[in-house]
Every structure is written in structure tokens, then in C-alpha cells.
Amino acid sequence: MFDDFPASIDGSWIIADLDGETGQELLIPTMGGDMASSLTELENRYYTYKDGQLVPLGLELPQENTQLIRPADYDRDGDLDLFIGNYVVTNQFGKPTDSRLLINQEGKFQQVEVPGLAQLGMITDAVWDDFDQDGYQDLIVVGEWMEPRFFKNTEGQLAEVELLQQRLSGLWQMIIPFDIDADGDTDYVLGNWGENSKFRASNEYPMRMYVSDFDDNGALESVVSTEVDGYYYPLLGLDELAGQMVFLRKKFTSYADFAGLPLDQVFDDDLLQKASLLEVNILSSGFLRNNDGEFNFEKFNENLQIAPVRSGLKADFDKDGAPELLLAGNFVDLIPFHGRLDSFGGALIHSDKQIDLGADLGLNLTNQVVSDLELIELNQESYLLVLIYDGPARVYRIK
Numbered sequence: 001m002f003d004d005f006p007a008s009i010d011g012s013w014i015i016a017d018l019d020g021e022t023g024q025e026l027l028i029p030t031m032g033g034d035m036a037s038s039l040t041e042l043e044n045r046y047y048t049y050k051d052g053q054l055v056p057l058g059l060e061l062p063q064e065n066t067q068l069i070r071p072a073d074y075d076r077d078g079d080l081d082l083f084i085g086n087y088v089v090t091n092q093f094g095k096p097t098d099s100r101l102l103i104n105q106e107g108k109f110q111q112v113e114v115p116g117l118a119q120l121g122m123i124t125d126a127v128w129d130d131f132d133q134d135g136y137q138d139l140i141v142v143g144e145w146m147e148p149r150f151f152k153n154t155e156g157q158l159a160e161v162e163l164l165q166q167r168l169s170g171l172w173q174m175i176i177p178f179d180i181d182a183d184g185d186t187d188y189v190l191g192n193w194g195e196n197s198k199f200r201a202s203n204e205y206p207m208r209m210y211v212s213d214f215d216d217n218g219a220l221e222s223v224v225s226t227e228v229d230g231y232y233y234p235l236l237g238l239d240e241l242a243g244q245m246v247f248l249r250k251k252f253t254s255y256a257d258f259a260g261l262p263l264d265q266v267f268d269d270d271l272l273q274k275a276s277l278l279e280v281n282i283l284s285s286g287f288l289r290n291n292d293g294e295f296n297f298e299k300f301n302e303n304l305q306i307a308p309v310r311s312g313l314k315a316d317f318d319k320d321g322a323p324e325l326l327l328a329g330n331f332v333d334l335i336p337f338h339g340r341l342d343s344f345g346g347a348l349i350h351s352d353k354q355i356d357l358g359a360d361l362g363l364n365l366t367n368q369v370v371s372d373l374e375l376i377e378l379n380q381e382s383y384l385l386v387l388i389y390d391g392p393a394r395v396y397r398i399k
């Protein structure tokens with residue numbers, strides 16, 4: 001189905017008509033991630049493109065590392081409004097960040113208070129979709145160390161609703177609306193971390209992250225812990241932990257002192273007690289099946305669990321008149337903890353009953369960390385653009 005085709009491209013911004021006048025605006029979010037503290041301030045840059053010039057948009061926001069911007073006319077007054085999702089505050093990894101809804105008032109944006117959006121969490125993806133089919137776009141937000149969160153839009157007022165039929169705290173990377181069972185209602189495909197990493201999580205023994213300023217240095221540290229035989233152990237070794245928290249070096253003068261110790265013997269009880277505790281009980285990628293407006297999670301088969309699933313593209317790849325959903329992902333760690341989780345070669349979802357692997361379709365995405373998938377139409381031909389995190393992009397002609 002896919003033909004390799006050489007090209008390269010880069011970019012991480014959105015273009016949309018935000019002021020209702022002619023032309024489109026360009027939004028450039030600051031994608032800081034967990035940058036080094038040597039960066040003093042990160043500034044969001046929102047521009048409108050007018051008369052060949054980039055003009056700053058009327059947006060007053062706190063300094064933050066914007067993860068994503070999702071435009072939609074949620075109040076149906078004819079102009080695009082914005083959801084802004086944030087992932088992490090510099091030096092505060094693990095602290096839930098504020099996300100924001102901005103209403104468009106004749107080209108100026110004002111923040112709207114929505115209960116639950118403040119400290120929503122470590123947001124990785126969000127989608128506007130009319131899940132209750134009342135004509136107003138509702139909002140679904142996913143992130144790490146949190147459940148998918150649903151915000152119902154009642155005639156321009158957002159309020160959180162509980163629509164999940166089980167507990168689904170995950171390391172969610174992606175959400176895409178897709179009627180996977182072709183019954184006419186919208187289901188949601190969810191990319192998660194997968195089941196093939198050093199992480200372990202279950203309902204009985206969720207993966208845990210303790211977040212606190214353990215060493216009183218003004219920055220937060222996080223300690224991830226998983227269960228083995230009924231006990232919780234730190235995931236990282238002494239060197240990695242002591243790299244963040246020097247007091248551990250004094251407490252454990254040899255590796256032998258540290259080896260095999262459960263978490264509650266590495267850290268004093270009062271330190272763990274005062275920490276914020278976040279949990280993950282599911283690492284599987286899968287989909288939320290729509291059951292009359294409530295959602296039941298079903299996981300994908302093991303071929304789709306071998307690495308994080310982080311991007312997707314819905315299109316009619318086989319030109320049969322119905323859309324398929326192409327999934328890709330993989331991950332490369334900045335520290336050697338995970339190494340490369342990159343054995344997922346992509347998959348094309350026709351339905352919950354038929355999923356083809358990328359390798360069988362001419363895609364070669366194994367060992368590639370895919371950051372985005374895009375469809376390009378050019379001269380009556382369709383091309384798949386695959387953006388690669390740490391290498392040149394790839395282009396496939398769809399035949």
C-alpha cells in the first residue's frame with residue numbers, strides 16, 4: 001500500500017483562522033518540555049500573520065511550556081476558540097499543570113474558568129468532538145499519570161462528566177475519534193506506553209510516582225515505584241536517584257546497602273507521606289468503545305503493545321470509501337533508563353476485527369521514533385508524511 005519516497009520537513013505549530021478576518025493566523029507554542037533550569041524563562045509566542053508581517057496576538061498567559069493547542073468554535077458564535085494543554089512546569093516534573101480554555105472575543109482571547117482544567121495534569125493530547133451529539137463540540141483530554149477526562153459542552157458551557165466504565169489511569173500519549181466497530185457512534189483510540197517496557201502496572205498493583213521536594217532544594221523530585229511479589233521497589237538505581245537527591249548518597253554508602261531495598265526502606269515514612277502520589281493502573285494501548293454514550297476500554301492485541309503508541313492518522317488509505325486509522329509511535333529515552341522502545345512498525349486499523357501491521361503494508365517504521373503523521377494531497381496523488389523525532393522525515397506514496 002505504501003511506497004517509500006524521499007523528502008524532509010520540520011515544524012510544530014498550527015495555522016487557523018482565529019480573528020475571523022481574511023487570512024489565517026499562525027500559532028507558535030513554546031515546546032519546552034522538561035528543559036534544563038539554565039533556561040530562564042520560556043515565553044509563548046502567538047502570532048497573527050498580517051500584511052506579510054508576524055504580529056503578536058492579544059494573548060496574555062503565564063510563562064509555561066505549552067504542549068498543545070486545539071482550536072474549535074465551542075460556543076458556536078462563528079470564531080475559533082482555543083484549548084491549551086500543558087505538560088510540565090520546568091523543575092516541577094510530576095506536578096499537575098494548568099490547562100486553559102480561551103474564548104475568542106473579536107480576535108482577543110480571554111481565559112474562561114472551567115472547573116477541573118486548573119491542575120488538569122501532564123497533558124499529551126486533546127480532541128474536540130461532539131460525543132453527546134447535541135451539535136456542540138465537547139472536549140476530551142488525555143495525559144500521563146491520569147485518566148482520560150471528558151468535558152461536556154452544554155450550549156457553550158464546559159463541565160466535566162464521568163463516562164468511563166473502569167479506572168483508566170495511564171501514560172496516555174494520544175486520542176483519536178474513530179468508529180472502530182462501524183456501528184455509527186464514535187469510539188476513541190487511545191495510545192498508551194505499551195506493555196514492553198520496565199514499567200509494570202495493574203489494578204491490584206498500580207505503578208506509583210511520589211512527587212515532592214525530597215531534598216528541600218526548591219525543585220520537585222519524582223520517584224517511580226513498581227511492585228514485585230507484593231512489595232514496592234524504586235525503579236531507578238542508587239546512582240540515578242542520588243543524582244537527584246544527594247542525601248541518599250550519605251544514607252547508603254555502598255551499593256550493597258541499597259540493593260534489594262523496598263521503597264519504604266529507601267525513603268523515610270514521613271517523606272513518602274508528605275509526597276503527592278500519582279498512580280498508573282494500565283499501560284495498554286486500545287480503544288474506548290462507545291456504549292450509548294459511556295465508554296468501555298478494550299486493549300489492542302500484543303503486536304500493538306510492544307512500544308508506546310504516540311501518533312495516528314485517519315484517512316481512507318485503501319480507497320474503499322471508509323476511513324482507516326494508521327498508528328505509529330516508539331520512544332527514545334534521554335537518560336539510558338528505557339533505552340530505545342522502538343520495535344513498533346506501525347499498524348493500520350480497519351476495524352476492531354482487522355488490524356494490519358505496517359511491515360505487511362510497505363511501511364518501514366521499526367526503529368524510527370515517529371513524532372507525527374500527515375496526509376498530503378498533490379497532483380491527484382496521496383502521500384503519507386512521517387515525521388521522525390531524531391532523523392529525517394519519510395514520505396510514502398499511497399497507492
Ligand SMILES: [Ca+2]
Pocket residue numbers: 072073074075076077078079080081104
Ligand atoms: Ca467561538
Ligand SMILES: [Ca+2]
Pocket residue numbers: 129130131132133134135136137138153
Ligand atoms: Ca456536544
Ligand SMILES: [Ca+2]
Pocket residue numbers: 178179180181182183184185186187290
Ligand atoms: Ca462505534
Ligand SMILES: [Ca+2]
Pocket residue numbers: 315316317318319320321322323324
Ligand atoms: Ca478505507
